[in-house]
Amino acid sequence: xxxxxxxxxxxxxxxxxxxxxxxxxxxxxxxxxxxxxxxxxxxxxxxxxxxxxxxxxxxxxxxxxxxxxxxxxxxxxxxxxxxxxxxxxxxxxxxxxxxxxxxxxxxxxxxxxxxxxxxxxxxxxxxxxxxxxxxxxxxxxxxxxxxxxxxxxxxxxxxxxxxxxxxxxxxxxxxxxxxxxxxxxxxxxxxxxxxxxxxxxxxxxxxxxxxxxxxxxxxxxxxxxxxxxxxxxxxxxxxxxxxxxxxxxxxxxxxxxxxxxxxxxxxxxxxxxxxxxxxxxxxxxxxxxxxxxxxxxxxxxxxxxxxxxxxxxxxxxxxxxxxxxxxxxxxxxxxxxxxxxxxxxxxxxxxxxxxxxxxxxxxxxxxxxxxxxxxxxxxxxxxxxxxxxxxxxxxxxxxxxxxxxxxxxxxxxxxxxxxxxxxxxxxxxxxxxxxxxxxxxxxxxxxxxxxxxxxxxxxxxxxxxxxxxxxxxxxxxxxxxxxxxxxxxxxxxxxxxxxxxxxxxxxxxxxxxxxxxxxxxxxxxxxxxxxxxxxxxxxxxxxxxxxxxxxxxxxxxxxxxxxxxxxxxxxxxxxxxxxxxxxxxxxxxxxxxxxxxxxxxxxxxxxxxxxxxxxxxxxxxxxxxxxxxxxxxxxxxxxxxxxxxxxxxxxxxxxxxxxxxxxxxxxxxxxxxxxxxxxxxxxxxxxxxxxxxxxxxxxxxxxxxxxxxxxxxxxxxxxxxxxxxxxxxxxxxxxxxxxxxxxxxxxxxxxxxxxxxxxxxxx
Numbered sequence: 001x002x003x004x005x006x007x008x009x010x011x012x013x014x015x016x017x018x019x020x021x022x023x024x025x026x027x028x029x030x031x032x033x034x035x036x037x038x039x040x041x042x043x044x045x046x047x048x049x050x051x052x053x054x055x056x057x058x059x060x061x062x063x064x065x066x067x068x069x070x071x072x073x074x075x076x077x078x079x080x081x082x083x084x085x086x087x088x089x090x091x092x093x094x095x096x097x098x099x100x101x102x103x104x105x106x107x108x109x110x111x112x113x114x115x116x117x118x119x120x121x122x123x124x125x126x127x128x129x130x131x132x133x134x135x136x137x138x139x140x141x142x143x144x145x146x147x148x149x150x151x152x153x154x155x156x157x158x159x160x161x162x163x164x165x166x167x168x169x170x171x172x173x174x175x176x177x178x179x180x181x182x183x184x185x186x187x188x189x190x191x192x193x194x195x196x197x198x199x200x201x202x203x204x205x206x207x208x209x210x211x212x213x214x215x216x217x218x219x220x221x222x223x224x225x226x227x228x229x230x231x232x233x234x235x236x237x238x239x240x241x242x243x244x245x246x247x248x249x250x251x252x253x254x255x256x257x258x259x260x261x262x263x264x265x266x267x268x269x270x271x272x273x274x275x276x277x278x279x280x281x282x283x284x285x286x287x288x289x290x291x292x293x294x295x296x297x298x299x300x301x302x303x304x305x306x307x308x309x310x311x312x313x314x315x316x317x318x319x320x321x322x323x324x325x326x327x328x329x330x331x332x333x334x335x336x337x338x339x340x341x342x343x344x345x346x347x348x349x350x351x352x353x354x355x356x357x358x359x360x361x362x363x364x365x366x367x368x369x370x371x372x373x374x375x376x377x378x379x380x381x382x383x384x385x386x387x388x389x390x391x392x393x394x395x396x397x398x399x400x401x402x403x404x405x406x407x408x409x410x411x412x413x414x415x416x417x418x419x420x421x422x423x424x425x426x427x428x429x430x431x432x433x434x435x436x437x438x439x440x441x442x443x444x445x446x447x448x449x450x451x452x453x454x455x456x457x458x459x460x461x462x463x464x465x466x467x468x469x470x471x472x473x474x475x476x477x478x479x480x481x482x483x484x485x486x487x488x489x490x491x492x493x494x495x496x497x498x499x500x501x502x503x504x505x506x507x508x509x510x511x512x513x514x515x516x517x518x519x520x521x522x523x524x525x526x527x528x529x530x531x532x533x534x535x536x537x538x539x540x541x542x543x544x545x546x547x548x549x550x551x552x553x554x555x556x557x558x559x560x561x562x563x564x565x566x567x568x569x570x571x572x573x574x575x576x577x578x579x580x581x582x583x584x585x586x587x588x589x590x591x592x593x594x595x596x597x598x599x600x601x602x603x604x605x606x607x608x609x610x611x612x613x614x615x616x617x618x619x620x621x622x623x624x625x626x627x628x629x630x631x632x633x634x635x636x637x638x639x640x641x642x643x644x645x646x647x648x649x650x651x652x653x654x655x656x657x658x659x660x661x662x663x664x665x666x667x668x669x670x671x672x673x674x675x676x677x678x679x680x681x682x683x684x685x686x687x688x689x690x691x692x693x694x695x696x697x698x699x700x701x702x703x704x705x706x707x708x709x710x711x712x713x714x715x716x717x718x719x720x721x722x723x724x725x726x727x728x729x730x731x732x733x734x735x736x737x738x739x740x741x742x743x744x745x746x747x748x749x750x751x752x753x754x755x756x757x758x759x760x761x762x763x
Contacts, residue, residue: 018407038449048318057325064329216381271306313391348375414464523563609642610654649735652687
């Protein structure tokens with residue numbers, strides 16, 4: 001257990017959502033949620049997509065049947081109708097004609113023979129095989145379930161009923177009429193999984209039946225044979241010359257022999273037996289410079305079919321009629337020009353023809369009144385194969401890696417930041433994750449969405465809340481133990497249990513005071529550079545020279561925090577002697593600090609801020625533990641004035657109330673400032689030095705500065721800038737002159753800024 005005790009707590013808590021997310025992602029529940037909610041969300045975010053132009057749909061709708069005066073069930077429709085469809089489509093130059101209507105019941109042998117002759121002559125017709133579900137009950141009674149369309153898969157039945165032992169379900173394949181199947185180019189089943197509310201997957205191979213290749217796979221192969229067979233032969237030759245030698249040299253052989261299922265089965269078995277060939281095949285496709293993009297897409301899709309996987313995720317293009325479709329009546333009456341030239345045409349029933357019977361299938365883009373027809377689903381799957389656009393989920397290893405990385409990222413973020421910042425950070429990361437997921441999905445790559453965002457993110461926040469609560473409890477316990485060393489434990493308990501301190505009386509007095517706030521520059525940097533003991537000695541020496549002048553000029557030290565000091569000069573009422581003493585003390589401290597810095601390896605340049613006003617001076621705290629300190633706006637203001645030195649590149653700033661007589665100290669007015677948190681601006685002065693120490697050149701420059709400030713306050717920024725420029729030529733290090741020179745430049749650069757100009761500087 002020693003290794004566990006050394007394991008970083010932060011990483012440990014961050015790993016919890018990652019591990020939970022991995023287990024959930026690979027579980028059946030996680031897969032179901034991602035498929036039913038995550039995948040559909042990605043489709044909706046992506047929106048509609050343009051399908052390949054090589055496909056179209058011939059739709060048998062109600063209007064066309066009414067025009068042709070055709071009634072009754074699909075199986076009763078005249079076979080002459082199918083013959084005319086084939087003739088007209090071939091007249092327009094269709095490449096392949098794919099029927100999604102069952103032709104397994106004989107009606108008129110003469111018409112059926114005529115239809116067979118038409119198919120044989122066309123040599124481009126593919127027919128569906130029909131799956132019937134034979135239900136055998138416990139009593140031995142048999143019932144068959146059928147529909148007017150291509151058969152549905154047995155997964156649509158209640159799983160509890162299937163597992164109860166009361167029934168046995170057997171899939172039976174009914175091919176087209178023999179005379180028609182012999183004349184057709186090929187036939188294949190097209191079962192649709194029904195284990196989800198909306199169609200997301202399709203079968204490519206139905207292993208339970210002979211000739212398991214489904215309709216989209218067969219159609220794709222004939223299309224690919226017409227377009228890419230020479231390239232496919234070259235690819236197979238690069239993989240296995242003996243296999244290539246066994247394949248026909250001409251794609252037309254598949255028309256003569258009608259052996260497309262055998263061809264698919266043999267190649268699939270070959271690739272499954274040698275899995276390393278997939279990587280080699282992809283490398284050959286990628287490296288070949290003579291094949292265009294469409295050929296490479298076709299070849300990639302071709303070899304991807306020969307995997308052990310028997311279902312694929314269909315990439316829906318949009319709602320009904322996203323794939324171009326044409327009414328049957330337009331074709332037969334030749335009203336549509338030639339929209340089917342060089343096209344793979346799927347012939348099927350419109351989804352709205354038998355809407356009351358629930359015909360068609362639901363997809364993410366469908367509505368209760370506009371489902372997707374079987375023909376369009378088959379066309380969509382075929383189009384996916386043609387363009388290599390099937391939705392590609394990550395492999396298990398890739399999903400684990402993604403969820404692990406995401407879990408650690410959000411876990412570390414939630415654990416490290418405060419609660420508000422963690423919420424904002426995780427919200428931002430979630431938005432970024434959605435953007436990346438949508439970008440990848442646009443390239444047909446599907447990454448998990450629901451588990452990482454809706455489960456792992458809240459879990460990371462809950463873990464963070466729990467850890468923070470636990471840390472706060474420990475911190476409160478530590479504070480209680482620490483304060484008990486300074487305050488009696490019973491007082492600590494009383495303080496901890498009170499929400500207000502009404503039982504602890506304060507005592508003090510309201511006085512007039514001059515407040516001095518100081519701050520040492522480079523203190524933080526020194527804390528990183530030297531040892532704490534060395535820093536403590538340096539600060540002790542520093543405060544030694546700071547405290548003495550304060551005490552010499554009748555002030556006292558109220559507080560020190562790190563490198564900051566607060567000193568006070570107090571009286572019952574306004575007294576100019578207080579400001580004189582304070583200013584002399586500040587100048588003395590400044591000189592002492594400069595000498596101190598000259599003798600030290602590490603310097604502490606100090607800034608001073610002074611303000612005068614009424615304060616409350618007394619005991620702050622409880623009756624058993626308090627500090628003697630000032631409270632009031634004067635204290636806060638002096639601290640803000642000290643920070644103003646950074647902006648003006650000065651060291652000694654004070655308000656107008658603290659300006660002493662010129663006989664003692666020399667000051668100059670540096671502007672009106674509305675300090676942070678204040679509602680009224682303050683006139684700020686710089687304490688330049690002892691009056692006798694100011695030379696004539698400085699006096700002239702300061703008078704010129706006063707002139708520039710007067711000009712600036714009147715709004716004549718151009719003239720003021722010129723004067724500030726003159727001052728900087730003589731005193732290039734003068735911070736206030738440089739500040740106002742740059743401020744004039746900003747407003748003069750854009751006249752529109754003058755609308756917001758004010759002589760008062762807002763902080």
